[in-house]
Structure formats: C-alpha cells, structure tokens
Amino acid sequence: MAKRFLSGNEAFAYGIRLAKPQVISAYPITPQTIVVEKLSEMVEDGSLESEFIHVESEHSALSCAMGASAVGARAFTATSSQGLLYMAECLVYASGGRFPIVMMNANRSTALPWNIYGDQRDSISQLDSGWIQAYAENAQESLDFALMSYYIAEQKQVSTPFMVNLDGFVLTHTYEVVDVPSSEQADAFLPPYETENKLDLLKPKNLAFSAGPEHNTAFKYKEHIGMLNVKKAVADAEERFAEIFGRRYTGLTESYFTEDADYILITLGSIAGLVKETVDKLREKGERVGLLRLRYLRPFPNEEIAESVKNAKAVAVLEKDISFGNEGTVYTNVNSALQKSKISIPTSNYIGGLGGKNISQAEIETIFYDLKQEKFKVRFLSVGGDLK
Amino acid sequence: MTEILWHGRGGQGAFTAARLLGAAYSLRDDNSYALAFPSFGPERRGAPIRAFTKFADKPIGDRSEIQKADYIIFLDDTLFSDNAFSELKPEGKILLNTKRHINDERVITLDGDTLAADILGLPITNTVMLGAFAAVFDGIDLSDIEKAINENMPQKLHRKNIAVVTAAAKSIKKGSDI
Numbered sequence: 001m002a003k004r005f006l007s008g009n010e011a012f013a014y015g016i017r018l019a020k021p022q023v024i025s026a027y028p029i030t031p032q033t034i035v036v037e038k039l040s041e042m043v044e045d046g047s048l049e050s051e052f053i054h055v056e057s058e059h060s061a062l063s064c065a066m067g068a069s070a071v072g073a074r075a076f077t078a079t080s081s082q083g084l085l086y087m088a089e090c091l092v093y094a095s096g097g098r099f100p101i102v103m104m105n106a107n108r109s110t111a112l113p114w115n116i117y118g119d120q121r122d123s124i125s126q127l128d129s130g131w132i133q134a135y136a137e138n139a140q141e142s143l144d145f146a147l148m149s150y151y152i153a154e155q156k157q158v159s160t161p162f163m164v165n166l167d168g169f170v171l172t173h174t175y176e177v178v179d180v181p182s183s184e185q186a187d188a189f190l191p192p193y194e195t196e197n198k199l200d201l202l203k204p205k206n207l208a209f210s211a212g213p214e215h216n217t218a219f220k221y222k223e224h225i226g227m228l229n230v231k232k233a234v235a236d237a238e239e240r241f242a243e244i245f246g247r248r249y250t251g252l253t254e255s256y257f258t259e260d261a262d263y264i265l266i267t268l269g270s271i272a273g274l275v276k277e278t279v280d281k282l283r284e285k286g287e288r289v290g291l292l293r294l295r296y297l298r299p300f301p302n303e304e305i306a307e308s309v310k311n312a313k314a315v316a317v318l319e320k321d322i323s324f325g326n327e328g329t330v331y332t333n334v335n336s337a338l339q340k341s342k343i344s345i346p347t348s349n350y351i352g353g354l355g356g357k358n359i360s361q362a363e364i365e366t367i368f369y370d371l372k373q374e375k376f377k378v379r380f381l382s383v384g385g386d387l388k
Numbered sequence: 389m390t391e392i393l394w395h396g397r398g399g400q401g402a403f404t405a406a407r408l409l410g411a412a413y414s415l416r417d418d419n420s421y422a423l424a425f426p427s428f429g430p431e432r433r434g435a436p437i438r439a440f441t442k443f444a445d446k447p448i449g450d451r452s453e454i455q456k457a458d459y460i461i462f463l464d465d466t467l468f469s470d471n472a473f474s475e476l477k478p479e480g481k482i483l484l485n486t487k488r489h490i491n492d493e494r495v496i497t498l499d500g501d502t503l504a505a506d507i508l509g510l511p512i513t514n515t516v517m518l519g520a521f522a523a524v525f526d527g528i529d530l531s532d533i534e535k536a537i538n539e540n541m542p543q544k545l546h547r548k549n550i551a552v553v554t555a556a557a558k559s560i561k562k563g564s565d566i
Contacts, residue, residue: 003414003415004415005407005410005411005414005415005422005424005536005540031428116429117428138447169425169428170425170451170452171451173425173426173428174423174424174425174451175407175410175411175422175423175424175425176410176414176421176422176423176424176448177414177415177421177422270451272449273447273448273449273450273451274449274450274451274452275449276449277449277450356428358452358453359452360452361450
C-alpha cells in the first residue's frame with residue numbers, strides 16, 4: 001500500500017483501476033468529471049487496460065455498460081444529478097437484467113433552480129430502481145467501495161448493479177490522505193468476473209427478454225431476493241477485505257457511541273464526519289449522544305437500525321433530501337424499520353444541505369439538544385419553522 | 389486544528405498550493421491528517437478565489453469552509469484589505485505577497501513577485517508563498533514541501549519550484565533576524 005493525497009474522485013478512480021473493468025463508458029458531468037478524466041488518463045498511459053468508450057449521453061453510457069456486461073465483461077460508468085435522471089430508463093434495465101455494473105454517482109442537487117452543488121436528491125429519487133445504493137463518508141471509503149462493490153455485485157446470488165454515492169464537492173473535490181492498495185493485494189481480493197448470464201456462442205441463450213403477467217412477478221421476486229442477499233455478501237466482502245487490507249468495515253451501518261446513547265442522530269454520507277466530531281464534543285460535556293451512519297440505503301438496514309436505537313429515548317434523521325408533500329425519504333424508511341420492530345420512540349426529521357448549503361456543527365448540536373428537550377419535528381435546517 | 393486560508397486569483401495556483409501543503413503535512417507520518425479543497429464553483433481566470441488547508445492529529449470530519457484562520461496567505465496584494473483581519477483568529481498571522489510595507493505585527497510581507505520573476509521567470513507566486521509558510525510555521529519542514537512538490541507536480545516543474553520555495557523561506561528567516 002502507498003499513502004497518497006487524493007480527492008474523492010481520484011481515490012475512486014484509483015479503486016476502479018485496481019478492479020480492472022474491461023469496459024468504461026461515461027459522459028462527463030460536474031462534479032463527477034474528474035473520475036472519468038482520471039480513468040481516461042490511466043487508459044491512455046497504459047496503467048489500466050480497458051476499453052474506454054466516449055458516448056454521447058448518460059442514457060448511452062449505461063446502455064453501453066449493459067452491452068459489455070451482457071457479454072460477460074466487468075463494466076464501469078459514472079454520473080451525477082441530471083445525468084442520473086437521464087439514464088433512469090436504463091437503471092431498471094440493468095437491474096432487471098441482473099447485470100452487476102458498478103456506477104459512481106457524485107451526489108448533486110436536481111434542477112430547478114439549476115445548481116451544481118451537492119445534495120442527495122438525485123440518488124434517493126432512484127431507490128426503487130433495483131440498484132444497490134451505498135454512501136461513502138470519506139475518500140478512503142470511496143476507494144474501498146470501488147473494490148468491494150464489484151465483489152458484492154458479482155456474487156451469483158446477488159447479480160445486482162451497484163451505485164456508490166460520493167457527496168458532490170465536499171467529498172469528490174476534497175483532498176485527504178488515502179492508502180492505495182497494491183495491484184497484487186487487489187487481485188488477491190477481487191477474482192475476475194465469471195458469469196453464465198451472458199451471450200455466449202457456445203451456450204446460446206436469450207437475455208433481456210419479455211415476461212408477461214404470468215411470469216413477471218416471479219422475476220421481480222427473484223430480483224428482491226438478490227437484493228436481500230446483499231447483506232451476507234457485504235459481510236463476506238468486508239471479512240475478506242479486512243484480512244487482505246487490514247481495514248475493517250461494519251456492514252450496512254456504522255455505529256458511533258450508540259450503545260449507551262439516549263439520543264441518536266441517523267445520517268448518511270460525508271456529513272457523518274462532522275457528526276462524529278459533534279458527538280465527541282457533547283460526550284465530553286456528559287451528554288449521552290451517538291451517531292448511526294447508514295452506509296447502505298438499498299438493501300435497507302432495517303434490523304441494524306432497530307438494534308442500534310432500541311434503547312434510545314429519541315432519534316433524529318438528518319438527510320439531504322425532501323419528498324415534497326411528505327418528508328425526507330430516509331426518515332420514512334427509518335420510521336418503517338422502527339415500526340416493524342415495535343420500537344415506539346419519538347423521531348424527528350431534519351432536511352439539510354440542499355443545493356450544497358453548509359451544515360454547521362452548531363446546527364448538529366441543536367438537533368441533539370432539541371431531541372433532549374423533547375422537541376420533535378420535521379424541519380428544514382436554515383429555514384426554520386416546524387412542519388409538524 | 390490549524391486552519392490555513394488562501395486568497396488568490398483564478399490561474400495563480402492558490403488551490404495547487406493548498407493541496408501541496410496538505411500533502412506535505414499529512415504524508416510525513418501516520419499521525420498527521422490534512423484536508424485541502426478550493427472554494428467550489430465555476431472557475432474563471434483572474435476572479436478572486438479562496439482555497440483551504442486544514443491540519444490535525446486525527447481525521448478531520450469538518451469539511452466546511454474555514455471561517456476563522458490561523459494563517460491567511462495572499463498570493464496577490466490587490467485582494468488584501470483591513471477586512472482580512474475579520475477572518476483571522478486572535479493569534480493568527482497573515483502572509484502577504486507585496487512590495488509594500490504593512491505596519492502591523494500580524495502581517496508578514498514578502499516580495500514574492502520579484503522572487504518568482506528571478507527564479508521561475510513567471511509571475512506565479514503560489515509555491516513562493518508555500519516556502520514563506522514553511523519558514524513561519526514550526527510544524528512543517530522544507531523537506532516535507534520538497535517531497536510534496538516531487539510527488540504531486542509534473543517533473544519539469546520540480547527544480548525551479550523547489551528553488552523558489554527555498555529562496556522564499558530564506559528571505560523570511562533573514563527578515564525575522566533583523
């Protein structure tokens with residue numbers, strides 16, 4: 001391994017180089033552009049042997065990756081925001097076709113008003129597309145997701161495409177220290193992609209076919225089972241990863257001082273770093289607070305959430321999303337997890353960071369103190385006014 | 389945490405300097421961490437830009453822009469005014485590239501334009517100010533900066549930039565002896 005000072009985008013590109021996809025097809029969009037530029041440089045200088053295909057749109061980028069996956073190749077693409085929405089039609093083709101493509105999405109706000117900065121409304125709008133969705137906290141985890149995502153997606157019992165999300169700019173464009181594994185280590189971790197789900201002249205078969213009312217449900221059921229199998233595949237991948245690289249991850253969620261916490265903030269992505277610092281600060285003052293970070297939104301960590309918050313007095317969900325006319329979608333999902341486990345505690349929802357708006361440590365402290373003072377609500381940070 | 393705020397104009401390399409400094413600090417051992425990032429947005433040559441470097445002895449979770457800095461570094465003195473002091477912590481210092489004399493003990497000045505013209509043959513002062521910072525800040529050595537330049541800049545730029553970093557550091561040290 002070698003320490004490098006890299007941005008989130010660059011770290012992800014280094015991780016993809018180690019995963020050796022045979023085909024990369026992508027269309028540039030801020031703030032994803034650098035990961036694609038970096039990979040094209042790697043192909044150009046010969047340090048990555050891959051077919052780099054310049055396409056004319058995001059719709060084509062994912063269509064192209066599917067074509068590659070359908071002949072048994074490992075494929076990569078990347079996008080962001082409007083690009084993700086433009087390829088939405090293809091997202092369900094890739095998941096329904098069970099093609100284990102990996103895509104990096106640089107989380108960015110969606111128009112209008114036009115805005116290039118980070119929030120998570122792009123990927124969260126696609127939770128039902130049948131893709132695994134993971135959210136990185138920092139550049140190291142981004143690189144490690146690049147490697148682990150292929151291992152997980154390509155397990156036969158999973159065979160599901162994998163979207164890794166990096167917060168636009170605050171993660172994609174921020175430089176920090178990253179351990180870059182050696183090629184030998186990466187090869188020991190990630191075997192070449194082998195599948196029977198491909199077009200093969202020696203074993204002819206029909207892929208990407210129609211299924212009418214009689215059979216359609218069975219296919220969707222199998223797709224759901226494939227997604228549920230991700231949890232075990234994540235555990236296996238992380239065990240193998242820890243043995244080879246010495247870094248251990250914690251499954252679908254990461255708990256930070258939740259064991260004895262009265263008040264727990266649930267969030268996802270790079271803001272978790274600031275929440276950890278805030279938990280440290282409040283713990284020094286004797287406050288029993290904790291963080292639960294959702295590393296994955298699909299499959300959704302229902303059991304992990306219930307287990308982590310079962311002894312808490314109240315929880316809040318902080319997310320960079322709003323489902324207009326309801327609440328943040330992560331909040332809806334968290335409440336469902338609690339209800340299924342018969343955990344009846346007050347919950348609050350804070351919508352923040354929209355269009356790249358900074359979330360301050362003072363705002364995070366206020367969330368914890370509001371929980372303690374039994375002020376439960378749905379609220380837009382920096383706008384104010386309780387919605388319920 | 390030590391927070392360093394860079395002011396420059398698009399094209400002067402303020403973010404490159406912020407990034408080199410982060411690399412210099414964090415790659416020297418396993419217990420040093422840094423973040424470096426520019427002010428995000430459209431890039432325009434000549435427009436005022438800011439860049440940020442943060443140092444700490446543990447991973448840094450706060451990815452937001454620096455509000456109050458320990459050091460503010462100006463690559464271009466047309467961007468400097470008394471407003472700068474509102475961004476400075478009480479014990480903070482300002483490093484200013486200027487030919488002027490500033491009568492304020494918080495401000496350390498350096499004629500970076502002349503050093504850059506003599507050594508680089510270009511009006512680019514980002515690495516000049518990096519050398520000046522290394523002379524002022526105890527926690528970093530010139531050898532750390534040299535290593536960061538060697539690992540993160542194109543090879544043809546190594547020799548002259550290391551020379552200008554060294555000259556800038558010397559010039560600051562000499563000034564402080566007087």
